[in-house]
Amino acid sequence: MFRLFLMTLTLIICLTLSVGAKTVIFEDDFSQGALGDFSMYFNVFASNDENYETDGENGYFVGKWINGAFAIYNEEIEDYTMTVDFKMPHQVNPAVNYLRAAIMLRSSYESNEKSLEPDNGDPDNSSYLGASGIYFYCYGTTLEVGVHTKKNGGTTGPVNGNAEHAVKKEVPDSTKRLLGAYTVSCLIDLPEGKTFDDFLTVKIVDEKEIISFYVEDELLCVLELSDIGDVTTVIGKGYFKPHEEGMPVFDEPSYQTVVLKDAQGNELMKVEEAVVSTVGYLGFASRGCGYMIDNLKIELNKDATPQPTKEPTPTPDKTPADTEKPSTTSTPSKKDAGEKNEGIQVDALTYVLIALAVIILGGIVYVLFRKKK
Numbered sequence: 001m002f003r004l005f006l007m008t009l010t011l012i013i014c015l016t017l018s019v020g021a022k023t024v025i026f027e028d029d030f031s032q033g034a035l036g037d038f039s040m041y042f043n044v045f046a047s048n049d050e051n052y053e054t055d056g057e058n059g060y061f062v063g064k065w066i067n068g069a070f071a072i073y074n075e076e077i078e079d080y081t082m083t084v085d086f087k088m089p090h091q092v093n094p095a096v097n098y099l100r101a102a103i104m105l106r107s108s109y110e111s112n113e114k115s116l117e118p119d120n121g122d123p124d125n126s127s128y129l130g131a132s133g134i135y136f137y138c139y140g141t142t143l144e145v146g147v148h149t150k151k152n153g154g155t156t157g158p159v160n161g162n163a164e165h166a167v168k169k170e171v172p173d174s175t176k177r178l179l180g181a182y183t184v185s186c187l188i189d190l191p192e193g194k195t196f197d198d199f200l201t202v203k204i205v206d207e208k209e210i211i212s213f214y215v216e217d218e219l220l221c222v223l224e225l226s227d228i229g230d231v232t233t234v235i236g237k238g239y240f241k242p243h244e245e246g247m248p249v250f251d252e253p254s255y256q257t258v259v260l261k262d263a264q265g266n267e268l269m270k271v272e273e274a275v276v277s278t279v280g281y282l283g284f285a286s287r288g289c290g291y292m293i294d295n296l297k298i299e300l301n302k303d304a305t306p307q308p309t310k311e312p313t314p315t316p317d318k319t320p321a322d323t324e325k326p327s328t329t330s331t332p333s334k335k336d337a338g339e340k341n342e343g344i345q346v347d348a349l350t351y352v353l354i355a356l357a358v359i360i361l362g363g364i365v366y367v368l369f370r371k372k373k
Contacts, residue, residue, distance in 0.1 A: 022081065022299040026073070029295050030059040038296075042071045042283065045116065053292075060085075060294035063101070063286055069116040071293075072107070072283030079301045080206055082282065085199040087292040092139045096125045097157065097166050097183075100137045101286035102146070105206060106277045107133035108250045111179075115285035119148075119179040121238070126156045126169035128183035129285050131233065132250045132275045134223065134258070135183065136204075136213060138196045138291075143213070143220055146185040147258045150174045150233055151273035156182040159269050180233030180249055186260055186269040191218050199294060207301060208278075209255075219263040225255035231275055253278045 028038050035052050038044070038061060044051065051061060051068040063071060088101045098118040107115060111132040118127030128146050129135060137144035144158065144166075157168030171182050194200055194215060203214040211223040231254035235244045255276045260269040282298075284291060 024299045026298040070285040084296045085294040087199045090289040099288040101291035102135040102137045105282040106280035120177040126167040131179035143188045146183040147271040148275040224259045227257040
């Protein structure tokens with residue numbers, strides 16, 4: 001009887017520990033000979049068969065301009081870890097900020113289709129990509145961390161760079177920019193001998209108010225997010241789609257202060273009046289260049305049962321006539337106001353098993369107690 005008691009107790013402990021385990025909600029090594037499930041879970045801009053390539057027996061996704069210019073996960077997500085092998089084998093022109101590829105997160109629903117657009121149009125080379133969120137631009141031996149802001153009187157571009165790295169420009173009034181916001185960035189060197197000209201394993205751990213970025217298991221930087229408040233930005237005058245002028249491109253709670261620190265905890269950049277969703281979408285975005293991803297894995301930082309959207313996302317048939325007027329594509333229907341990722345539910349089976357184990361243990365204790373009497 002005592003042996004049975006110990007076995008039951010061990011079962012309870014194991015099941016309890018399993019509750020804290022991570023749950024994989026998406027994983028793809030692109031070995032199916034085609035995009036497979038990737039295009040079901042990700043909204044890929046104007047995707048086609050050319051977005052899948054192989055190198056020997058290894059397959060991977062290739063985002064091109066314009067086909068595959070962005071690939072965005074279909075659901076809002078929070079408190080997760082993403083690992084991916086990322087490559088951007090193109091030279092970056094320091095005279096044009098937006099001709100780059102990035103891993104993006106904390107983008108709003110309305111901003112998703114703008115992720116391949118310069119925030120102030122092609123003629124303004126100080127523009128970066130998108131209208132909200134955090135963009136990790138990965139190129140050469142550099143990680144450029146960009147954060148969207150609506151602060152008037154700020155400066156777009158890297159806080160620690162010059163004309164040799166990117167275009168910097170003062171922004172007296174952010175509402176006059178076409179996407180209602182701009183990007184402040186910081187340049188971080190990769191570990192010695194590493195370059196995004198080759199596939200590098202990137203890990204991003206998003207823990208709501210703390211975001212950590214790793215390359216080849218080495219911590220490069222940490223972002224600390226705070227000061228939640230309601231933020232609205234709108235499409236500015238002169239946008240290439242006149243009917244969208246004045247329409248919200250971000251209209252939801254936002255972390256309004258973002259502090260970037262290096263691996264040692266030293267502050268590198270502080271962005272105020274940030275436009276960064278408290279939950280948001282993650283994905284990949286580019287303009288005028290390509291990028292490659294492989295071995296993509298997304299897992300929650302807790303044990304849960306995901307219910308991902310499996311309906312294929314339609315992609316547009318048309319492509320832009322030129323880079324100044326890109327087409328956009330539809331994204332999955334937005335969730336009701338106040339709904340936050342309800343597709344992710346706690347694993348009820350685990351708790352049922354724990355409850356059963358507790359009942360069994362209680363029965364054993366009762367029997368032992370009766371025998372003593």
